[in-house]
Amino acid sequence: MDTTPVVELDNLKVRLGRREILHGITCRLGVSGTGKAVGLLGPNGAGKSTLILTLLGFLRPSAGRARILGMDCRRNMGEARSRIGYMPENDSFIGEMTAVTFLRQMAELSGLPPKPALEKAHEVLFHVGLGEARYRELRTYSLGMKQMAKLAQAIVHGPELVVLDEPTNGLDPAARRRMLKLVADMKEEQGMNVLVCSHLLRDIEQVCDEAVIMKDGAIVHQCNLEQERRSNRHFVELEVTGDDRNLLMALPEIGAEGVSEGGGRWRIVLPAGTEVEAIWGLAAKQNLLVRKLTHRRDTLEEIFLKAMGHLARTPGEVTALDVTRT
Amino acid sequence: MAVYKRGYRRYAGPLTGRWTRFMVLPRYAWSKLYQQRLVLLLTMAAFVWPLLCAIFVYLTNHEELLQGLEPEFRAFIQINGRFFSIFMYVQGASAVFLAALAGPGLVAPDLANNALPLYFSRPLTRWTYALARLTVIVGMLSVVTWIPGLLLFGLQVGLAGGWWFLANWTLGAGVVVGFLLWLLVLGLVAMASSAYVKWRVVAGAVSLAFFFILSGVSTMIDVVFRVTWGHILDPAWAVNQVWSWLLGVDPFEGPGPGASMLALASFILMLVLVIERKLRPVEVVR
Numbered sequence: 001m002d003t004t005p006v007v008e009l010d011n012l013k014v015r016l017g018r019r020e021i022l023h024g025i026t027c028r029l030g031v032s033g034t035g036k037a038v039g040l041l042g043p044n045g046a047g048k049s050t051l052i053l054t055l056l057g058f059l060r061p062s063a064g065r066a067r068i069l070g071m072d073c074r075r076n077m078g079e080a081r082s083r084i085g086y087m088p089e090n091d092s093f094i095g096e097m098t099a100v101t102f103l104r105q106m107a108e109l110s111g112l113p114p115k116p117a118l119e120k121a122h123e124v125l126f127h128v129g130l131g132e133a134r135y136r137e138l139r140t141y142s143l144g145m146k147q148m149a150k151l152a153q154a155i156v157h158g159p160e161l162v163v164l165d166e167p168t169n170g171l172d173p174a175a176r177r178r179m180l181k182l183v184a185d186m187k188e189e190q191g192m193n194v195l196v197c198s199h200l201l202r203d204i205e206q207v208c209d210e211a212v213i214m215k216d217g218a219i220v221h222q223c224n225l226e227q228e229r230r231s232n233r234h235f236v237e238l239e240v241t242g243d244d245r246n247l248l249m250a251l252p253e254i255g256a257e258g259v260s261e262g263g264g265r266w267r268i269v270l271p272a273g274t275e276v277e278a279i280w281g282l283a284a285k286q287n288l289l290v291r292k293l294t295h296r297r298d299t300l301e302e303i304f305l306k307a308m309g310h311l312a313r314t315p316g317e318v319t320a321l322d323v324t325r326t
Numbered sequence: 327m328a329v330y331k332r333g334y335r336r337y338a339g340p341l342t343g344r345w346t347r348f349m350v351l352p353r354y355a356w357s358k359l360y361q362q363r364l365v366l367l368l369t370m371a372a373f374v375w376p377l378l379c380a381i382f383v384y385l386t387n388h389e390e391l392l393q394g395l396e397p398e399f400r401a402f403i404q405i406n407g408r409f410f411s412i413f414m415y416v417q418g419a420s421a422v423f424l425a426a427l428a429g430p431g432l433v434a435p436d437l438a439n440n441a442l443p444l445y446f447s448r449p450l451t452r453w454t455y456a457l458a459r460l461t462v463i464v465g466m467l468s469v470v471t472w473i474p475g476l477l478l479f480g481l482q483v484g485l486a487g488g489w490w491f492l493a494n495w496t497l498g499a500g501v502v503v504g505f506l507l508w509l510l511v512l513g514l515v516a517m518a519s520s521a522y523v524k525w526r527v528v529a530g531a532v533s534l535a536f537f538f539i540l541s542g543v544s545t546m547i548d549v550v551f552r553v554t555w556g557h558i559l560d561p562a563w564a565v566n567q568v569w570s571w572l573l574g575v576d577p578f579e580g581p582g583p584g585a586s587m588l589a590l591a592s593f594i595l596m597l598v599l600v601i602e603r604k605l606r607p608v609e610v611v612r
Contacts, residue, residue: 056447058607078449082341086447092440096358108350109448111341119329120337127334153444158336163447190336 004070006030006038006161006193007055011064014047014054021050023217024064029195029210034160035187037194039204039225041304042214048197049089051214052163055195056086069161082111085154089165089197091146095139099125099149102138103156110157117156124152128182144175151182161193162186168203176203183207205300213307221307225300234270239292240283247286254278264291347449351458352465359428359466368427369470372420376474379413380481387485405482407573410497413475414569418508418562421467422537428466429516430529432459433605438524446607456517456605463513464506472505500572508565511590514597521604537562554580558589565590 007029014022029038042048053059055068057077066073071080094102103121108114125134128148133141138149147170154162167183168176184207186192198204204211205225213221240247241264251258251268256278258268268279276295283290359365383405385391392400436442445455479498483491515533523529540560547556557563557580564586570576571583581589 053608056443056607058443058446078451081447082449084447086443088440088443088447090440092444094435094441095439096435101354105350105354106444106448107337108342109347109445109450111347111449112337113340113342113346116337116339122329123332123334126330131330155334158338190334192336 003031005067006036006069007195008067008070009051009064010066012051012054012061012066013063014050014059015062016050016059020062021217022047022054022061025051025217025219026064027212027219027222029212029222030193034193035191036210037183037187037196037208039208039211040195040197040214041199041201041204041211041300043199043308045216046214047217048214049165050217052165052195052197056084056163057081082157083160085157085159085162085192087150087154087162087164087167089169092150093138093146093153096137098135098137099130099141099152100134102149103153106153107156110159112157120156120158124156128152129178143170144172147171147175147179151179155186155190155192158190159192161195163195163197165197166199167196168198168200180207201300201304211300211303213304215308221303223303228300228303234272234274235295236268236270236276236279237292237294238266238268238279238283238290240264240266240288240290242286242288244286244288247282247288250282250286254282344449348454348458349461351455352461355432355459355462356466359431359462362427365424365428368420368424369466372417372424372470373474375413375416375420376470376478379409379478382409383478383482383485387482405486406494407497407500407575410475410479410501411566411569411573411575413478414471414501414504414573415566417471417475418505418565421471421508421512422534422562424467424470425463425512425516426530426534429463429513429533430520430523430526432462432517433520434524434526434529437521437604442605443607452602452605452607456601459517460510460513463516464509467509467512468505471509472502475501475505497573500569500574504565504569504572507568507590511561511565511593511597514594514601518597518600521601555585557581558585561590561593564593 005028007027009025009027012022012025013020030036040048040051050059054061054066055073057073057080060074068080069083071077073080094105097105100118100121103124104114104117107117107120112120122131122134125131128151130145130148130152133145138146141149147167151164151167154164164183168179171179180203183194183196187194187207194207196204196208209224209226211221211223211225212219238258244260244264244266247266248258248260254274255271256268256274258266260266270276270278276293279293280290382403386403386405389400392403436445442455446452450458476498479501515536519529519532519536523532537560541562544556544558544560544563547559548554557567557578563578563580567577567580567586568583568590570578577583
């Protein structure tokens with residue numbers, strides 16, 4: 001398996017004028033092979049866009065090094081760019097061109113010969129659902145269609161890495177679903193690596209395998225979402241009425257651990273292989289009335305809020321970043 | 327299999343070379359430019375003068391057709407540096423109007439539609455983008471400037487013989503070099519106005535105004551201060567002075583060809599800096 005990380009940052013600092021936007025970021029993203037998606041999360045002003053623009057070679061690092069697909073972002077950018085597709089956040093197109101001409105031109109600029117470029121332009125327009133509108137000028141497109149056209153130009157040349165900046169911006173729910181499906185298809189079917197920058201946690205959670213959370217120009221949390229999903233499978237939230245003082249002592253009977261949050265609310269971790277039905281049995285033995293029993297997922301939203309400092313961490317909790325480090 | 331049936335697959339074939347990619351932008355721009363009737367019309371009109379000059383070349387090389395004319399007049403009409411300087415003066419003016427018509431479409435649409443990040447995220451640097459856009463205007467104007475100039479020169483060589491070429495080859499070189507210098511100035515002015523003014527009509531007017539205003543200012547300076555160096559501020563005058571030097575014609579009164587070249591180099595540098603400031607993938611607010 002190819003172990004070259006998709007993105008490798010080594011003490012990366014970026015200054016815009018007198019302000020330092022990125023403060024010495026060091027990380028390796030996309031180390032788990034091809035066909036993976038990395039989500040870049042963070043509030044406004046966290047430095048997500050600056051990081052993307054630096055990776056694309058639009059901004060120069062003031063210190064440190066950034067490598068993309070193993071190539072230095074300053075020295076080998078020409079080579080790297082022919083292997084990258086970029087979908088910018090804002091409207092970007094050539095208004096007086098038909099979609100098919102626009103995509104053909106973009107493919108040719110990326111190095112495709114004219115004939116294959118034309119074929120790929122048609123293919124990708126059908127793929128993103130703009131097949132019927134491919135001979136229309138781009139300026140006549142709706143916002144959702146323009147988003148799809150932007151995605152199409154990012155993948156028309158078959159890049160190894162696609163950088164998507166807020167891909168679902170301004171899309172209605174149906175179009176958003178379609179966009180996320182296309183992104184998932186890009187990595188699963190086409191084997192492309194995807195770097196998604198978004199402030200929408202659900203989008204990241206839905207399509208990404210890794211997530212990086214940025215705050216004030218630094219990475220505050222990095223996690224493997226797949227691992228998070230697996231580790232949260234046996235995490236249970238329980239709410240009971242009745243005398244639950246003996247529950248703590250009884251939990252080891254089913255191999256579980258738990259902590260009372262007061263008012264009959266419990267957080268319980270089930271061991272692997274133990275189903276949630278065991279909790280029902282235990283509660284019945286203790287004459288407790290179960291009011292609520294949920295498989296609580298430590299959602300990306302909670303991870304995000306914790307990283308931002310808006311939620312307290314569970315005492316003794318091991319973060320995914322710690323897991324990665326070990 | 328029909329495209330809509332086969333679905334999307336990543337391209338894995340061979341890639342084109344660097345120069346083929348460089349020519350993609352001019353190729354698409356030219357095809358769009360010549361779809362405009364006005365551009366076609368003006369380009370065709372710009373061939374009238376070279377055609378008249380070609381007839382003139384033909385006549386001067388066929389003395390039997392000039393039998394009825396005065397000997398002094400026959401001695402006056404010759405194919406020399408003056409002939410080519412008049413040809414260049416007229417064609418140079420046509421090129422200004424063509425550049426004003428075609429120039430605004432160079433960069434303005436890309437800036438208006440925020441297309442620069444799309445270009446620069448591909449293997450295309452800012453300088454290659456600028457050079458490709460310059461190639462569009464230089465290529466288009468070449469068709470009506472140095473190419474017909476060289477054809478005229480070739481016609482004269484063909485009719486007059488090899489001895490004429492040996493004695494006057496500098497005229498051919500002068501036509502090519504002189505026109506290329508002018509096209510560089512025109513292209514950069516068109517690009518700069520296109521980069522700063524997004525509205526096409528205004529951008530065209532600005533590139534025309536650039537020449538007329540500077541010409542007016544230079545004349546004003548000369549008249550008010552009773553000097554001749556004011557001409558140096560007029561790029562059209564400066565390029566004419568360089569042409570005169572290249573073709574071995576008596577120069578105009580005022581700064582010499584060296585000073586004119588220096589002035590043109592300053593104009594070019596200034597225009598390059600102006601364009602460089604605008605052609606950025608992202609606008610950084612400091």
